[in-house]
Amino acid sequence: MSMLAIIDYGVGNLFSLASSLKSLGVAHEIATRPEQLRSAGRIILPGVGAFADAANKLAESGMREALLEEARGGKPLLGICLGMQLLFDRSFEYGEHEGLGLIPGEVCPLAPDLPAGLKVPHIGWNRLEILRDDPLFRDFRSGEHVYYVHSYYARNCARHTLAVSDYGVPVTGVVRRGNVYGAQFHPEKSGDAGLRLLNAFASI
């Protein structure tokens, strides 16, 4: 199996993601140089923190252009959490910021859209309901729980949404446009169910 590259652009720690791939026996490397993305068979874009900071760091690391080229060239890509949010056109987290534009849609604050009594961040385990079947869900049953931690969510992307979770509003859980996937939750922290999703991505 070809190498899976995890992009390291100084946002969040990659220990759990790398450990989960290791436990699955998926060959992977931490990529800090654009050449590593070109030689990889598939790519994961992780990320925690603030959108603007992450978008800047991705650009400064020199990885942004290589990532866009590889994604447009058809290489399987999975964005996780903030890494998923970066795939969209723009985000409204503290201002308006441009994303990678790989999937049409925008990232908006959860708070104004939630019914009273629901807290932000959306932290914890929620059911992932599959709307459209996909090879990513090969070993995953609709309704299994996954672990979320976020305060912003993707909107106006219904055409590319594969799965959602209910948090007073339908929270975009998994998106896909061609070879580009995104997961708002953390598969590397979602126990056995999350590992099965990562394993499926590794063989797409």
Place this chain on the structure above:
Amino acid sequence: MITKRIIPCLDVRDGQVVKGVKFQGVRAIADPVEMAKFYNETGADELVFYDITASFEGRRLFTDVLRAVASQVFIPLTVGGGINALEDFDRVLKCGADKVSVNSGAIRDPSLIARAAKRYGDQCVVLSMDIRRVDGRFRLFAKGGREDTGIDALEWARRGVESGAGELVVNSIDTDGVRGGFDLELLDAVAARCKVPIIASGGAGRREDFAELFRHEGMDAGLAAGIFHSKQLQIPELKAYLRAQGVEVRL
């Protein structure tokens, strides 16, 4: 809808899990890596590790344990104990922690919460509080519950959330280790003032205690140690009971 969380807490000293009653008389009971795997397999939603050593050697053993757990168990891990500076956040996050719990460190330097939230995000910063009634008021205690700070606990919680704490662990010293139920009066008082997730700690003895907890608005998680470690209460049985009671849980 989001589930209520069940969280076993592992106090680690010199690489072993210990559990005290009313913070006294600690005794070693098990290997933390084996316990973490067991809890993951039996449906724990998250694990909390408290480093209760102070020595340099103990701290090194603790990060070794944390790294070993995080490379084998893929659910959220919260780490507390000895978190006094941003460097401590860094140290445990690099070893696989997802969230970091501050307690005495934030009492010594309240700016730690805001600085950590700015660098790592609110979701990463958990404010843990040991609280006991003094003269009919909820008072904040430091140093593992041994020292009265004189600070009003409810005001402290409110300020902590304002500074950027993304979750609160509310530990009642009055009910800790007694197994007579959570301190619902205290928990309700905190929930009325703070709109971040609340993790209730101290006093769980029976499955009914968790059902009662989750009937109270604003309670997101129940944390316990002794009853889980002794297997007096097993998580699959607890969760099946809660679901039958209409509480949304992950089975």
